[in-house]
Amino acid sequence: MKRQVLLISIFCFGCVIGQVSYSIPEEMTKGSLVGNIAQDLGLDLKRFKAGKARLYTGDSAQFIELNKERGVLLIKEKIDREALCRHTTPCALHFQITLENPLELFPVTVEITDINDNAPVFQKDERIFEISESAAVGSKFMLEKAIDPDIGKNGLQRYTLNPTDNFILKSHPQSDGSKKVEMILQKQLDREKQEHTSLILTAEDGGEPQMTGTMQIHVTVLDVNDNAPVFSQAIYKAAITENSEKGTLVIKVAASDADSGVNGNVTYVVGNSMDPVSKLFYITRNGDVILDGPIDYEREKIFHLDIEAIDQGGLSDSSKIIIDVSDVNDNSPSVNMISTSDSVPENSAVNTVIALMSVNDPDSENKGKVNCFINENSPFNIKFTSN
Ligand SMILES: [Ca+2]
Ligand SMILES: [Ca+2]
Ligand SMILES: [Ca+2]
Ligand SMILES: [Ca+2]
Incomplete structure (x- = not known):
C-alpha cells in the first residue's frame, strides 16, 4: 500500500509558479510524501529556510505538514x-505556504481522490417476510x-437477488441518486411445496477490486386453505359379523389434507343422515368407523355407507364403505304346520298325506340346512316336496 501510494502521489499541474496543486489518494500513511513543494514552487531550500517557510491552514484541521529541511509536504x-x-466532489484541501523577508504567499491545493475502501453495507444482516401463499404475482416487497x-464507480452500483425462483428485483433510481429496491413476486408461492425460502440480496460497488455487501432475506409462506382433504381410497371394504356388539371397530379410514393448522384439520362424518344406515355407524376424529346399532344378517347382508372428510375451512371429500355382514348360526329351525288331518282312517293307503308342514331356518348355507326326523317306530314317514 505504502509503495503504491508513493508512486502515484505527485501531480504538479504545469508547475505554475505561485500556484501548486497535488492530487493524492486518501488513506496514505503518516509520513508519506505529498509533493516536493520547494521544487514545485521553483524555490531553493535556502530561501525556504531563510524565509521560515510555514504552512498555514487557517482554522481547518491540518492533515499535511511541511518539512522545511527537505522542502516537501508530508502526510x-x-x-x-x-x-x-x-x-x-472534488474533495480538496486548501492551504498556503508563507515565507518572510520578503513576504510571499503560495496557495496550495491537494485534491484527495477516492479509493474503494468501503464495501456496501446493509443496516441489518437479515430481513424476515411472512407472505401468504395466495399473494398475487406482481406483489411488491x-x-x-x-x-x-x-463515490463514483467506487460507490453502490447495483443489487442482485438469488435465487430468483419466485422473486425478482426491481430498483428505481431516486432523486438523491440512491436506488429504491423492491422484491417482486413473479411466481406464485405454494406453502405445500416450500414453506421457507432464503434469498441473498447482494449490493455491489464498481470499484477494483469490487466490494459487496449481503443481506439474508427469509420468506415464510403463510398457509391458506387451498387443499381439500383426500380419502386414501375411493371405496373401502369391510366385514362385520352380525350381532357384533355396539362399539365394535368396523374399519379405519383416513383422509389427508396438505394444508397446515386448522386448514388441514380433518373431521369425518357419516353422510346422509336420512339414510337409516347412517344410524348404525359413526366415525371418530381418528377415522375409526364404529358400530352403533344392531345388525342382523337375516335382515341386511350388506351396507353402503357414505362418508365425508371435512377440513375446518369447509373443503371436503367423500368416499364409500361397503360393509359385508357375515352370518352366525343364530336361528333354530322352525317347524310350521300348514295343514293337518284330525284323524286318519285305518285302511288309508300307503303314502297318504296326513299333514303338510314347512321347515325353515333363515341362516345361510350349512347354518340354515335342516334335517328332519320322525320317530323310527311310527307308521309315518316324511317326504320333501321342495328344497
Ligand atoms: Ca473511499
Ligand atoms: Ca465502495
Ligand atoms: Ca385444507
Ligand atoms: Ca395451503
Missing part, C-alpha cells in the same frame, strides 16, 4: 475522504437500501 495525519468530504460512502 501528517491519515486522510479519510469519506469523513472529509462525504459525497462532495420493499427492501432496505445498502450504503457505500465511496
